Amino acid sequence: MTEKKKQKGKPPKKQFNFYWIYVTVGVLLIALNLFNYSSGAQKVTWDRFVNEMLKEQEVSRLVVVNNELKVEIFLSAEALKSDKYKDLKKGTFSDATGPQFYLTIGSVDQFSRDLNRVQEDLPESAQVNPEYDQRKNWTGEIISWVLPIVIMIGLWVFIMRRMSGGAGGGPGGQLFNIGKSKATLFDKEKNVKVSFNDVAGLDEAKVEIQEIVEFLKNPKKYTELGAKIPKGALLVGPPGTGKTLLAKAVAGEAQVPFFSLSGSDFVEMFVGVGASRVRDLFKQAKEKAPAIIFIDEIDAIGRARGKGAAQGSNDERENTLNQLLTEMDGFGSNSGIIILAATNRAEILDRALLRPGRFDRQISVDLPELNERKQIFKVHVKPLKIDNTVDIEFLSKQTPGFSGADIANICNEAALIAARKDKKAIDQQDFLDAIDRVIGGLEKKNKIITSEEKKVIAFHEAGHASVSWLVKYANPLVKVTIVPRGRSLGAAWYLPEERQITNTEQLIDEMCAALGGRAAEEIIFGKISTGALSDLEKITKQAYAMVSIYGLNSKIGNISFYDSTGQSEYSFSKPYSEKTGQTIDEEVSKLVEAAYIRTKDILIKHKAELTQLAELLLEKEVIFKEDVERIFGKRPAEFDAEREEKKLLEQTISDNEKAKAIALSAENSDQKKLTEPTEEEISEEKNS
Incomplete structure (x- = not known):
């Protein structure tokens, strides 16, 4: 116990970095390349060599190195003892063994002629005959072969380390660990x-997830x-709805080893790496069972097989998927291992992956409803400093169709x-401005718009507001603006109703x-513009859908x-004939023109109210x-709602009056029964 405590108290050892090996080898190679046998010798000029050494009879030997075009100068022992050369370093090649100096030459023949010319005036005892040495620089030749x-090899190792997870030293980080799992372990x-x-x-979704935990x-x-x-649970839903956050909550609540990785972590350019990483992942999970494996964006490897026939049968992604299917429900036992996965494209996943025994449950993580948006707002405003004007319920109603990520934004x-x-x-206005910013983009008040264009935009937006x-x-109107925002020059903001089904009348009113x-634009100016592009795109899609x-x-x-x-995404043909397609086009055109x-x-x-609204805008x-x-009065829908409410109130009043009348008649009949004599009383009176 004490040893374990001591080990826990010790600071973690720093991991050895293999880059130091590369640096050391590089420095040694450079040092060897710069090293030569005359490294201790000093370079001299021709004049100093001739006047101060050769004519003074201080030179004992001259060695001409042909390959290097260099002359090594060896001084005599008497010369080395003089004060003239006391600065020469001892213990190197600059001592009595020499050479002490060297001279660079242009060519051997030219040096021989110049030396003979200089030594003509010298006595024969003072003349030095040069020696010629054919040396080979073995170090340089070895380096010229080895260094490239x-x-x-170093460049290849560096690239491989980067491709297999970097130099961080984690799983898959080393050269020979490329087939290891790259999952992050939370314990x-x-x-x-x-x-x-x-x-x-x-x-x-939390109910089903909590059951697994x-x-x-x-x-x-x-x-x-x-x-x-269940062996596996698949979280399915639009982006930003909280699938990954839910998996993080499982990791925080489960208190068991939790392996987290992305579907793209299995994909590699080398054949067999993906399948090897799947095997290693399950091997690690079995060793730490019970454990949870979470694969985010599983559609990266779980796409239905057979869609990429042009890539060939030996597709690396399909091999990875096959290995995942085998590990999830093969002959081997995976008891204690639960697999969670998340995707927003469940329709493209392979059917074998979704069958019971692999992913038994598909948990739908949909866009939040009104009450859920209210809860999400409460979570995200906790760290914020807000004032009393902020109405969470109002903001929740203003954000239909928003995901949790949108609300956080x-x-x-x-x-x-x-x-x-x-x-x-x-304050409240800051939140409303933020909603406008997220939906429409940043305001562009400095955008140059002519007065004529501004008038057209005003009537265009007033037309939307009037008809809606x-x-x-149509969806209830919130506000209308002609301030440019994002790519739009103006906008009418609505509050969509959160309905599950829509009938034909509602769709036509929206069109x-x-x-x-x-x-x-056509009614006021007699001509139309390109400003209705997004409107036409919307109604065309809606009409074809209808x-x-x-x-x-x-x-x-x-x-x-x-x-x-x-499946229709991968087919080039339409599921109907050309005649039916022509009929669809005709009916869509009739539908849009009738709505127009x-x-x-x-x-x-x-028209008068439209003009008044545009001028106000x-x-x-x-x-x-x-x-x-104030201009149009109450909406028809509000009139109908008031009428229905009035009818309901009248019906309630009449029902109450009827109930009171029935109760009163029943009470009167009871009283009548109490005042009238019974048959026994009448018979008793007759007998008396």
């Missing part, structure tokens, strides 16, 4: 602090009844906007509201050409629901 090979020493309390909404904590509760926990943008305005706290106000089933901008997908057209009938399996004619009729009847640039209501 070493550089190539007791490296715990995740996210819990289910940090995950707002997703109540149904509970099984790992208390398996006896289930096994006593003969139950088996809104809260962050609100804080940035408040800081930009030097506020001490974030006057038709019954009319979208066509209101172009219709207003006719060919939802079966809302009488001529096409109750037929849908929608393919929920996603209806829209024009509505705006012509209310030109004046203020931003108008709200109250301004539209």
Whole structure:
């Protein structure tokens, strides 16, 4: 015990970095390359050699190195003892063994002629005959062969280390560990602090996930009844809905080893690496069982097989998927291992991956509803400094269709906007500006727009607002603006109703509201512009969906050409004939034109109100629901709602009155029964 405690108290040893080996080898090679036998000798000029050494009879030997075009100068022992050469270093090649100096020459023949010319005036005893030496620089030749090979090997090792996870030293980081799993392990020493309390909404998904966590904590509760926990759970939902966050909460709650990695971590350019990493991942998980494996974005390797036939049968991704299928439900036992995976493209996954025994459960993580958005807002505003004006419920109603990631982005943008305005706290308007910023983009108040263009934009947006106000089933209007934002020059903001099904009347009213901008341009100016591009794109898609997908057209009938399996993405042919396609095009055109004619009729009847609304928009640039209501009055939908409420109230009153009348009549009859004599009393009176 004490030894273990001492070991725990010791600081972790620093991991040896292999790059020091490369640096050491490189320095040695450079040193060897620079080293030569005359490294201790000093270089002299021709004049000093002749006047101070040769003529003074101090030279004992001259060695001409042919290959290096260098002359090594050896001084005599008497010369070395003089004070003239006392600065020569001892213990190197500069001592009596020599050479002490060297001279560089242009060519051997020229040096011989110059030396003979200089030594003509010298006595024969003082003349020095040069020696010629053919040397080979073995060090240089070896380095010239070895150094390029070493550089190539070092470069290859560096690239391999980078491709297999970098030089961090983790699993898969070394050259020969390229087939090792790159999963990050979270255990007791490296715990995740996210819990289910940090995950707002997703109540149904959390129930199923918590059951898996509970099984790992208390398996006896289930096994006593003969139950088996699902081997795998697949989290399916749009991006930003909290799938990965839910997996982090499982890691924080489970208190068991948790292996986390992405589907792309299996993919590698080398054959067999993906399958090897799958094997190693499950091997590590078995050693630490019970354990959880989480694969994020599993569609990277789980795509249906057979779609890439052009790539050949030996596809690396398919090999990886085959190995994953084998590990999840093969002959080997994987007891105690639970696999979680997340994707937003479940329709493209291989069927073998989704069958029971592999991913037994598909947990839907949908976009949050109103109450869930309220919970998400409460989580994300906790670290923010907000004031009393912020209404969480109102913000939740203003953000239909927003994911958890969108709401987090809104809260962050609100804080940035408040800081930009030097506020001490974030108020309601900052959140509304953040919603506009996320949906429409940044305001571009400095964008150059002519007065004529601005007028067209104002009537265009006023047309949207007018039609959406006057038709019954269009989404309720929030505000209208002609301030450029993002790519749009103006916008009408609506509050979509959160309905699960939509009927034909509602779809047509939405199409009319979208066509209101172009219709207003034609009615007021007598010509149309390109400003309705996004509107036309929206209604065209919606009209084709009504006719060919939802079966809302009488001529096409109750037929849908929608393919929920996603197989139609890979086919180049349409699921209907050319004649049917022509009929669909004709019906879509009729549907859109009928909606446009209806829209024009509505705006012509209310042309004065349309003009008044557009002028108010030109004046203020931003108008709200109250301004539209002041011009047009209440919406038809609100009238119907009031009428229905009035009918319900009258019906309730009449029902109450009827109930009171029935109760009163019953009470009177009871009283009558009490006052009238019974038959026994009458008979007794007769007998008396």
